[in-house]
Amino acid sequence: MSSKKLPHLKPLATICLPPAVFCIIEPIMFGLPVVMNGFLLVPFILTHTLTGAFTYWLTSIGFVGKMYMNLPWATPSPILGYLAAGGSIGGAVIVFINFAIGMVIFYPFWKSYEKAEVAKFNGETA
Structure with a gap:
C-alpha cells in the first residue's frame, strides 16, 4: 500500500496489523472495506477458492499432513497450520505459499x- 498515494489508509494499516497476526480480520473487512467493495470482492473470493483447492491438493499428495486438530481461531496462521496438521512442516509452509498466492491475485485489483x-x-480536492 502506498501511503503517499492514499494517506488516509496508512492509519488503517497500522491499526489492522496486530489483530491480523491473530486472525482477527474484521478491521480490514469493514474498515477498508472489503465488504461491498467491487474492486476487492472478486480477489477475496478467488483467493480463498484457489488457495483452498491448492491446499486440498497438497494434502492429498502428502505434502501437508491431514488436518485433525481443532485449535483456537486466534492462533497465528503458521503455528495453526503446523499444529493442526499434526506437526507437519508442510502445514506451516503452505500458509506462506497461500499468502504469496493471495498477494499475486490481489495486486492488480489493489x-x-x-x-x-x-x-x-x-476530484474532491480540486
Whole structure:
C-alpha cells in the first residue's frame, strides 16, 4: 500500500496489523472495506477458492499432513497450520505459499482500487 498515494489508509494499516497476526480480520473487512467493495470482492473470493483447492491438493499428495486438530481461531496462521496438521512442516509452509498466492491475485485489483481512490481524492480536492 502506498501511503503517499492514499494517506488516509496508512492509519488503517497500522491499526489492522496486530489483530491480523491473530486472525482477527474484521478491521480490514469493514474498515477498508472489503465488504461491498467491487474492486476487492472478486480477489477475496478467488483467493480463498484457489488457495483452498491448492491446499486440498497438497494434502492429498502428502505434502501437508491431514488436518485433525481443532485449535483456537486466534492462533497465528503458521503455528495453526503446523499444529493442526499434526506437526507437519508442510502445514506451516503452505500458509506462506497461500499468502504469496493471495498477494499475486490481489495486486492488480489493489492497483485498480488505488487508482480509483486517487482519482476520487483528486476530484474532491480540486
